[in-house]
Amino acid sequence: MIELKHVTKRFGSLTALDNLSLKLERGDVFGFIGPNGAGKSTTMKILACLLKPESGFATVCGMPCATHGTKIRRIIGYMPDFLGVYADLRVHEYLDFFASAYGMPRRDRKKIVGDVLDLTELSSKRDAMVDSLSRGMQQRLGVARVLIHDPDVLLLDEPASGLDPRARIEIRSLLMELRRMGKTIMVSSHILSELHEMCNTIGIIEKGRLLFSGSIDDAIRKSGLHKGIELRVDDHEKAAIVLRGLDVVTSVEVERDRLVIMIEGEREASRAVPAALVAAGIGLEVMQPRTVKLEDVFLVLTKGEVS
Numbered sequence: 001m002i003e004l005k006h007v008t009k010r011f012g013s014l015t016a017l018d019n020l021s022l023k024l025e026r027g028d029v030f031g032f033i034g035p036n037g038a039g040k041s042t043t044m045k046i047l048a049c050l051l052k053p054e055s056g057f058a059t060v061c062g063m064p065c066a067t068h069g070t071k072i073r074r075i076i077g078y079m080p081d082f083l084g085v086y087a088d089l090r091v092h093e094y095l096d097f098f099a100s101a102y103g104m105p106r107r108d109r110k111k112i113v114g115d116v117l118d119l120t121e122l123s124s125k126r127d128a129m130v131d132s133l134s135r136g137m138q139q140r141l142g143v144a145r146v147l148i149h150d151p152d153v154l155l156l157d158e159p160a161s162g163l164d165p166r167a168r169i170e171i172r173s174l175l176m177e178l179r180r181m182g183k184t185i186m187v188s189s190h191i192l193s194e195l196h197e198m199c200n201t202i203g204i205i206e207k208g209r210l211l212f213s214g215s216i217d218d219a220i221r222k223s224g225l226h227k228g229i230e231l232r233v234d235d236h237e238k239a240a241i242v243l244r245g246l247d248v249v250t251s252v253e254v255e256r257d258r259l260v261i262m263i264e265g266e267r268e269a270s271r272a273v274p275a276a277l278v279a280a281g282i283g284l285e286v287m288q289p290r291t292v293k294l295e296d297v298f299l300v301l302t303k304g305e306v307s
């Protein structure tokens, strides 16, 4: 549905995208994650046919962005990171303006505007002035705007940035609804945990390079952090010494009321660890896989390099 192949984009001497390749299948919800300046917006602008790369190519539905801008713009809905707000317009006028820009006949526009207001739960704000809306509502209006022409593909650049927790949840549930409708979505954020519930795939980008793309589970596996086990025992100090002596244990850390150990070989460890503790006369209260924090996965995969 969307493909970038060996895309390099420069701004003067700065390489914003460096040989970037990625692919989204139809119906994918792809979370595009990276720190500020990583190249997320640049990638989306290339897909939205607003920027041309120096080398490599981008396609949407098999059509090259470089040559099929007019057709691609009908298939995609692009919501930029900065939403120009039109003062002096009411919500429905704002949407009607974009509907007419897409060449929709006047008689259809009222229904379409009503439909997208329903979907984005803004119907009660139909007659409100755009610049009087809360930031969360303005972001939902931004999504409403890109849905006007019922595009199959959505490119949403940081739709939840700057929102309070409640507004974030509202944006998330709106995106889940769009996912259920079968839209193919690329959504960016600099916060990994914000995206993981709604995305089936993610890409991690830093300094213009794609460090990872795949499922969240793959990301966790690749980070190696899943190999952690949490233990609660009746003597942490003694247990730490015993566990450090085991081949299957690669590291032992004492964290407040528990021990976190990293292991090599889950099966072996699940036998060797309790056996060693019992043999040493240590009472084992809890043993469970460590809950992996996505922030930690992100830090490992990006090696802490933030531009």
Ligand SMILES: Nc1ncnc2c1ncn2[C@@H]1O[C@H](COP(=O)(O)OP(=O)(O)O)[C@@H](O)[C@H]1O
Pocket: 011, 014, 015, 016, 034, 035, 036, 037, 038, 039, 040, 041, 042, 043
């Ligand atoms: N129009 C531009 N002119 C010059 N540099 C740009 C321009 N757009 C983006 N950049 C630079 O390209 C890099 C990637 O930017 P961007 O794609 O906006 O990152 P992100 O969206 O991940 O924060 C940054 O270093 C940014 O300063």
Ligand SMILES: [Mg+2]
Pocket: 037, 040, 041, 042, 081, 157, 158
């Ligand atoms: Mg950006």
